[in-house]
Structure formats: structure tokens, C-alpha cells
Amino acid sequence: LASLGARAAIMLTNTVTGQPLELSEAPEEGRDTKAVKTFLETGVNIYNENLACLPKAHELFLSMCSGCHGHYAEGKIGPGLNDSYWTYPKNETDQGLFETIFGGAQGQMGPMYGALNMNEMLLVMAWVRHLYKDDPKGAVWLTDEQRSQFKPFDASAKHIEPAEELPEACGG
Numbered sequence: 001l002a003s004l005g006a007r008a009a010i011m012l013t014n015t016v017t018g019q020p021l022e023l024s025e026a027p028e029e030g031r032d033t034k035a036v037k038t039f040l041e042t043g044v045n046i047y048n049e050n051l052a053c054l055p056k057a058h059e060l061f062l063s064m065c066s067g068c069h070g071h072y073a074e075g076k077i078g079p080g081l082n083d084s085y086w087t088y089p090k091n092e093t094d095q096g097l098f099e100t101i102f103g104g105a106q107g108q109m110g111p112m113y114g115a116l117n118m119n120e121m122l123l124v125m126a127w128v129r130h131l132y133k134d135d136p137k138g139a140v141w142l143t144d145e146q147r148s149q150f151k152p153f154d155a156s157a158k159h160i161e162p163a164e165e166l167p168e169a170c171g172g
């Protein structure tokens, strides 16, 4: 557990209280993936627009998030996550989004560390980012190269089907 904290070069804090996140509360499983290590060192989510990982990411979003945020994250009892407006502006960074998912926000938005491991949180984040429907210029979580290729999500177009399978390159 100590090594987990020591490894985090970024300082992760609760979205509402500002208190440090207790990463040791996360499940053991999914801590040692390349994506989690990279994220804890840099705040970068290497699953963004990783086509091999998005089917599982989609499946996780449908089982854990869409009931409150809508199928396409368009908003339901929780706010839309597919546009450039954020109640908590830090959610436009992947560090901020991770902090909100891990530690929760207010009301029904509870902490997710009991339901998802950290690798799964990064996968869900990548699907939320894939659902973004506004101007790619606002997609500050993408690299310049990814942003130049990014097409705003179109629910009527053919899109990536959810799948249970977690390829090895996605932490499986």
C-alpha cells in the first residue's frame, strides 16, 4: 500500500472535500497495469481513443454509469458528461475526472472505488471521453495528434459495441 502512494507523482484529491484520495481503498486487482502506473505518474490516460480497449470500456460504462448519466452520457438524473460544460471544471482533465470517479461528488454520485478497480476507472474514463460530442478543440484530454483526428460522437453513426472481453493490452 505504501508503494501505491509513493508511486503517485500526481496529488489526487477528493472533488468535494479537497482531501487526498486514499488509493489504498481501491481493489488490489487492476493496480499494477501499465495504464494505472502511467496515470499515477503523469495524469495521462493511455486508454483514450485506444480502439482495442473501448469495447470493454463501453460495457463498464453501461453497467456502472449509464443508469444515472444516460446511454450516451447525455444526462439523466446525473449531468451530461458528453459536452464541454462541467459542474466541476477540473473534470475536463483526466486527473480531475479520475478524482471524481474514484472519490465521488455530491448526492447520488458516490465514490466508485468499491465498484471499479483503478484500471477499470481509466477504461470508463476513455469511454466517457469517446462520447464527447462538442468541438474537438475543447477535448483538452487528447494529445494534439488525437485531437486532429477526433470526430465528435454521433449516436446515429455505427459505433463501438460493448464487450466483456478485456484484452491484455488493456490490463486484462
Ligand code: HEM
Pocket: 064, 065, 066, 067, 068, 069, 077, 078, 079, 080, 081, 085, 086, 087, 088, 089, 091, 097, 100, 101, 105, 106, 107, 108, 109, 110, 112, 124, 125, 128
Ligand atoms: C456527477 C461520472 C455513476 C449520479 C458526476 C460527474 C462525473 C460523473 C464526472 C461530475 C460532472 C460535472 O462536473 O459536470 C460518473 C461515472 C460513473 C458515474 C463515470 C460510473 C462509473 C453515477 C451513478 C449515479 C450518478 C451510478 C447515480 C446513482 C451523479 C449525480 C451527479 C454526478 C447526481 C451530480 C453530483 C454533483 O454535482 O456533485 N458523475 N458517474 N453517477 N453523478 Fe455520476
Ligand code: CA
Pocket: 079, 080, 081, 082, 083, 084, 085, 086, 087
Ligand atoms: Ca456536462
